[in-house]
Amino acid sequence: MLPAEFIRRKRDGKPLAADDIAGFMKGVTKGSVSEGQAAAFAMAVFFNGMSRDEAVALTLAMRDSGDVLDWSDLPGPVADKHSTGGVGDNVSLMLAPIVASCGAYVPMISGRGLGHTGGTLDKMDSIPGYASQPDNALFRKAVREAGCAIIGQTADLAPADKRLYAIRDVTATVESIPLITASILSKKLAAGLQSLVLDVKAGNGAFMARPKDAAALAKSLVEVANGAGLKTSALITDMNEPLASAAGNAVEVRNAVDFLTVRHRDPRLEEVTLALAAEMLAASGLASSNADGFALAKESLTGGRAAETFGRMVKALGGPADFVEHSDRYLPSAKIEWPLASPRSGFIS
Structure with a gap:
């Protein structure tokens, strides 16, 4: 199907076939689909949405635009987590080494900061x-030696997503x-x-300020992921205040090291981290239940295995x-540090 006809079908609210979605995304990857055409498609989806089957087909087409990693040589389950992002998150x-120290392999492909949210990759770059x-x-x-690795997306993984996202970012179609x-x-x-998880x-x-919007995104992610053959579950967590008592790349890494070495743990951060670890361990079959996974994760922290x-x-x-x-010794510090104590509790506005 010609790109213009493909875009017209979505503009007019007609269903798209999986083969046509795959062909269009192949054109996005190779450059035979112009930026204008990709932008028009994104805007049509923004206004008309996609069915579950269309979203699954789009996800698979973007996956197949590049390499797909094979970890079948590893002697354990391969698991990961993704966060939609927040402040002090x-x-x-902590989560990748906790789960890895319990027997899973965690090849975590993370992103950079987007809008007001901090990027995991930016934090790791401070090391x-x-x-x-x-x-x-x-x-x-x-991944084989340490059990986990936190890295950024390479050019060989889902290149269609990289090009389409760059176009969405400048055409007001990110929030679809x-x-x-x-x-x-x-x-x-x-x-x-x-x-x-x-x-x-x-x-x-958070990007989704309203709980109902977060629930809609979680539902879409879980349904599409499972429809594409990836066992997936979701937790909806609160981002009305920062998780860590630090916001910034190097200071959040320092906070993570303090967490892993039991020097300091922020209560809300610990609650979310252990809940996600429990979910990951249960989903990967390393724990019989979330309660069992919670206990395993807690033990890996107290025993020092996660820090190692x-x-x-x-x-x-x-x-x-x-x-x-x-x-x-290795993390950068601000030239001037000035403690500022609030005279009362409340919110910074």
Whole structure:
């Protein structure tokens, strides 16, 4: 089908066939579909939405636009988590090593900051020498040796998503649930996962401020992911205030190290991190229930295994071998630090 006819069908609210979606996305990847045509398609989806079957087809087409990783040589389940983002949300930095230290493999492909939300990749970049965008050989080596690796999307994984997202970003079509769903899941499917847990944020610090919008996004993500063959569940968590008592790349890494080494743990951050760990361990078959998964995750923290795993990951990806023990030596600090105590409780506005 010609791109113009494909766009016209979506504009007019007619159903799109999976083969036609695959052909259009192949054109997006190769450049035979122009930026204007891709933008027109995104706007048509923004206004008319997509059926579940269309969203599944779009997700699979974007996944198949590049490489799909194969982890069948690993002797354990392959799992991951994705957060829709918030403020002071450094959960991934603790969650990946916690779950890995319990026997799973976590190849976590993360993103950079978007809007007001902090990016996991930006946080990892504050660690000197850490290769946040390694080639596939180093990525695989790190996952095998450390059990987890937090990296950025490479050019070979879901390139159609990368091009379409860049177009959406400048055409006011980012806030479309079907397009958000396909963007998130195409990368997770390309990562070769066996199970996925989603942390969908709701509140004034999240992209979905209203709980009903967060619930709609969670429903779309879970239905499409499972329809595409990836075992997926979702938690909706509160983002009406920062999770960590830190907001910023280096300070959130320092906060994560303090969390893993039991120097300091923010209660809300601990609650969300352990709930997601329990869900991941149960979904991957390493725990018989969420309660069992919670106990395993808690034990990995108190026994120091999660901190050791984080240290191995940093070393495997080129960071300092003694980073966990001496993080303050390596992380940058502000030139001026000024304690500011509030005279009363309340909200900063």
